Amino acid sequence: EAQVTQNPRYLITVTGKKLTVTCSQNMNHEYMSWYRQDPGLGLRQIYYSMNVEVTDKGDVPEGYKVSRKEKRNFPLILESPSPNQTSLYFCASSIIAGGPPDTQYFGPGTRLTVL
Amino acid sequence: GENVEQHPSTLSVQEGDSAVIKCTYSDSASNYFPWYKQELGKGPQLIIDIRSNVGEKKDQRIAVTLNKTAKHFSLHITETQPEDSAVYFCAVLRDSNYQLIWGAGTKLIIKP
Numbered sequence: 001e002a003q004v005t006q007n008p009r010y011l012i013t014v015t016g017k018k019l020t021v022t023c024s025q026n027m028n029h030e031y032m033s034w035y036r037q038d039p040g041l042g043l044r045q046i047y048y049s050m051n052v053e054v055t056d057k058g059d060v061p062e063g064y065k066v067s068r069k070e071k072r073n074f075p076l077i078l079e080s081p082s083p084n085q086t087s088l089y090f091c092a093s094s095i096i097a098g099g100p101p102d103t104q105y106f107g108p109g110t111r112l113t114v115l
Numbered sequence: 116g117e118n119v120e121q122h123p124s125t126l127s128v129q130e131g132d133s134a135v136i137k138c139t140y141s142d143s144a145s146n147y148f149p150w151y152k153q154e155l156g157k158g159p160q161l162i163i164d165i166r167s168n169v170g171e172k173k174d175q176r177i178a179v180t181l182n183k184t185a186k187h188f189s190l191h192i193t194e195t196q197p198e199d200s201a202v203y204f205c206a207v208l209r210d211s212n213y214q215l216i217w218g219a220g221t222k223l224i225i226k227p
Binding site: 004031040041042043044045048050056058059090092102103104106107108109 | 121124147149156157158159160161164204206212213214215217218219220
């Protein structure tokens with residue numbers, strides 16, 4: 001089944017404790033992206049990647065890191081989480097095939113709480 | 116930069132009636148406008164999209180209209196059903212870096 005998976009689905013942590021949220025897609029998509037979703041703000045892009053070893057900042061990259069060593073994986077790293085990073089996080093992927101990404105396929109989300 | 120405004124934030128309609136959600140954007144160079152549906156506990160899912168070379172697109176009970184001059188596009192759902200209850204997001208593709216800019220979302224409630 002074609003899908004985007006994220007782990008963990010739920011995470012409660014404390015300020016300053018490094019964490020990684022994994023994202024994997026099995027559709028051979030070139031484009032991958034991380035969003036955070038907060039009430040009243042919609043989806044805001046954190047980082048995106050057009051292909052392996054190519055990553056760029058989105059609109060809210062502060063406090064986050066990403067890497068794209070393999071096509072299928074795009075982990076999100078919070079080196080020193082803070083309470084303002086409490087949010088619902090989504091990973092998404094899309095095929096590019098020579099043009100801009102269109103349909104984005106989303107993972108099920110990771111609800112993160114930073115105490 | 117691109118700004119996308121979505122209205123209303125909540126919409127309650129009687130089952131069987133129509134629902135309309137509207138989005139406005141600021142960058143006249145934008146040319147791709149998708150709509151996503153997010154059900155409770157799930158990630159958003161594309162339901163319909165439109166490109167700037169057409170004014171309207173339909174898929175069964177769902178349609179999207181685009182007015183490039185006025186820089187707004189709308190989602191129309193006819194004969195609403197309980198399974199249409201969800202949060203709907205519009206988005207606009209920023210050409211410069213292929214980034215989607217999202218509206219804040221509309222919670223659609225279908226009353227039985």
